[in-house]
Amino acid sequence: MSHLRARGLRKSYGDLEVVAGIDLELKPGECFGLLGPNGAGKTTTLRLCLGLIEPDGGAIDLFSLPVPARAREARQRIGVVPQHDNIDPDFTVEENLLVYGRYFDLKESEIRARIPSLLEFAGLNGRARSRIHTLSGGMKRRLTLARALVNDPDLIFLDEPTTGLDPQARHLIWERLGRLLRQGKTIFLTTHFMDEAERLCRRLAIMDRGRIIVEGAPRELIRAHIEPQVVEVYGDGAERWATEFGRARSERCEHTGETVFCYTHDAGLLVQNLESREDLRYLHRHANLEDVFLKLTGRELRD
Amino acid sequence: MTAKHLALPAFSLRHLHVWRRNALVWRKLAIPSMLGNLADPLLYMLGLGYGLGAMLSDVGGMPYVAFLASGIVCSSTMMSASFEAMYSGFSRMHVQKTWDAIINAPVTLDDVLLGEAVWAASKSVLSGMAVLLVAAALGLTQSALALWVIPVVFMTGLAFASMGLIMTAVSPSYDFFMYYFTLAITPMMLLCGVFFPLERLPGAVQAVAQVLPLTHAVALARPLMQGSVPADAALHLAVLVAYAAVSFYLALLLTRRRLLK
Numbered sequence: 001m002s003h004l005r006a007r008g009l010r011k012s013y014g015d016l017e018v019v020a021g022i023d024l025e026l027k028p029g030e031c032f033g034l035l036g037p038n039g040a041g042k043t044t045t046l047r048l049c050l051g052l053i054e055p056d057g058g059a060i061d062l063f064s065l066p067v068p069a070r071a072r073e074a075r076q077r078i079g080v081v082p083q084h085d086n087i088d089p090d091f092t093v094e095e096n097l098l099v100y101g102r103y104f105d106l107k108e109s110e111i112r113a114r115i116p117s118l119l120e121f122a123g124l125n126g127r128a129r130s131r132i133h134t135l136s137g138g139m140k141r142r143l144t145l146a147r148a149l150v151n152d153p154d155l156i157f158l159d160e161p162t163t164g165l166d167p168q169a170r171h172l173i174w175e176r177l178g179r180l181l182r183q184g185k186t187i188f189l190t191t192h193f194m195d196e197a198e199r200l201c202r203r204l205a206i207m208d209r210g211r212i213i214v215e216g217a218p219r220e221l222i223r224a225h226i227e228p229q230v231v232e233v234y235g236d237g238a239e240r241w242a243t244e245f246g247r248a249r250s251e252r253c254e255h256t257g258e259t260v261f262c263y264t265h266d267a268g269l270l271v272q273n274l275e276s277r278e279d280l281r282y283l284h285r286h287a288n289l290e291d292v293f294l295k296l297t298g299r300e301l302r303d
Numbered sequence: 304m305t306a307k308h309l310a311l312p313a314f315s316l317r318h319l320h321v322w323r324r325n326a327l328v329w330r331k332l333a334i335p336s337m338l339g340n341l342a343d344p345l346l347y348m349l350g351l352g353y354g355l356g357a358m359l360s361d362v363g364g365m366p367y368v369a370f371l372a373s374g375i376v377c378s379s380t381m382m383s384a385s386f387e388a389m390y391s392g393f394s395r396m397h398v399q400k401t402w403d404a405i406i407n408a409p410v411t412l413d414d415v416l417l418g419e420a421v422w423a424a425s426k427s428v429l430s431g432m433a434v435l436l437v438a439a440a441l442g443l444t445q446s447a448l449a450l451w452v453i454p455v456v457f458m459t460g461l462a463f464a465s466m467g468l469i470m471t472a473v474s475p476s477y478d479f480f481m482y483y484f485t486l487a488i489t490p491m492m493l494l495c496g497v498f499f500p501l502e503r504l505p506g507a508v509q510a511v512a513q514v515l516p517l518t519h520a521v522a523l524a525r526p527l528m529q530g531s532v533p534a535d536a537a538l539h540l541a542v543l544v545a546y547a548a549v550s551f552y553l554a555l556l557l558t559r560r561r562l563l564k
Contacts, residue, residue, distance in 0.1 A: 054305055054307045075408060103320050
């Protein structure tokens with residue numbers, strides 16, 4: 001039995017088809033990542049799954065309840081971490097959790113009993129009575145996560161949970177999400193950070209212009225869609241080097257700004273040649289999810 | 304606008320969670336909030352009532368200050384409900400995204416809006432009651448019938464809260480509310496019998512005033528505070544209920560269009 005299942009989901013705004021026929025399925029206990037550039041339709045997909053907007057086509061089930069018809073009941077078992085923090089600035093940390101718990105029809109005593117462990121989870125011990133404006137960005141994010149757990153949900157939706165956080169704060173969030181997965185929670189994550197997706201998700205889908213272009217385990221996707229080795233070459237002469245030497249000796253070569261990316265199964269010759277070039281800097285590495293992402297969604301900016 | 308946006312409201316007791324959320328915020332600022340609510344109407348009532356009233360003989364068969372007190376109970380309710388539904392409502396909807404957070408939980412937007420309307424009406428009852436208490440203390444009420452002003456004030460608050468929520472639903476910013484105050488609230492303040500009897504106005508203006516909600520609130524509150532049962536009470540009440548119901552429905556579908564897209 002799956003927690004979430006969507007078939008042929010569609011949503012248009014005017015002439016723009018923001019979600020153009022996608023299928024999704026989330027099994028209990030898995031972490032599924034929806035990746036895509038800005039404007040790919042990730043947030044719209046999440047809002048459709050939560051039953052906040054009416055799809056133009058397709059069917060959604062959350063915990064076997066039809067969405068949006070019975071979405072409200074289904075949300076009883078769901079926690080949501082939205083893209084932009086919307087914790088209540090008029091309340092303390094503790095009051096935020098208390099008031100949010102009421103929206104789930106939880107008893108006051110029940111919520112109060114949960115607050116200490118939620119604060120511990122969020123690394124906000126001793127902050128129960130702090131006002132929101134005294135919290136750092138990372139703390140606010142963690143409070144939003146704790147708030148999403150107030151109803152002990154089975155499924156947690158996270159919309160770009162670490163956007164705008166510093167590395168320390170991001171790692172702490174990742175560690176906590178790992179803990180939730182070990183407790184058996186199911187996670188539906190959207191992100192445009194490839195390392196985040198690679199680290200957390202057992203399965204992911206890359207979405208662009210409303211469609212899912214590929215889906216699978218991170219390693220599989222890398223294996224299936226990209227050459228295993230990458231040589232990045234930087235500097236003024238990089239482009240000429242590529243024309244004269246690199247392009248012919250790699251399977252694929254891409255060029256953006258002052259950087260050349262050479263994709264290959266065997267980087268031996270490239271590295272040997274670059275060793276002798278004092279004027280060029282280079283990096284030899286394994287292909288990663290970001291390479292797959294850029295190959296499939298292109299390098300041009302999305303605003 | 305989709306068919307779903309036009310659906311009739313579906314309410315549940317969960318709207319009380321929203322009401323309680325707002326009440327908890329209010330509790331922290333209760334004293335300054337009450338003083339602010341009281342200062343303005345009291346200045347009108349005492350300044351105009353005794354100052355201007357000293358130069359007038361009876362107005363509408365009662366001392367001017369008593370006449371004015373019943374009008375101010377209603378206008379103060381109108382102001383309080385409108386401010387809460389617009390400025391505070393807009394903060395929660397647009398600036399703080401509080402409503403977005405709530406509808407991610409198992410609470411529908413219908414209940415959020417009902418909670419907001421009932422909350423704004425409740426808060427306006429406090430404003431109306433504060434003026435009523437002062438009026439009673441000054442001996443400007445005549446009998447226990449004045450207690451019936453409480454439900455009248457609540458219904459008035461609900462009508463103005465719902466009208467304010469329409470503005471909130473379509474507003475791009477706080478500045479927008481000035482139009483509503485200039486074009487709707489101020490004219491009602493002046494034309495609906497708060498400061499002087501409606502009959503003093505030219506016929507055409509009277510006709511306009513007859514369809515405005517504040518006129519009907521005053522028509523109920525004034526006799527009640529004077530110790531008599533209002534004429535056509537059912538009609539006046541029906542107008543207030545209609546304003547509340549129609550405005551609430553409009554506010555709801557505009558808010559659905561704004562947030563559920």
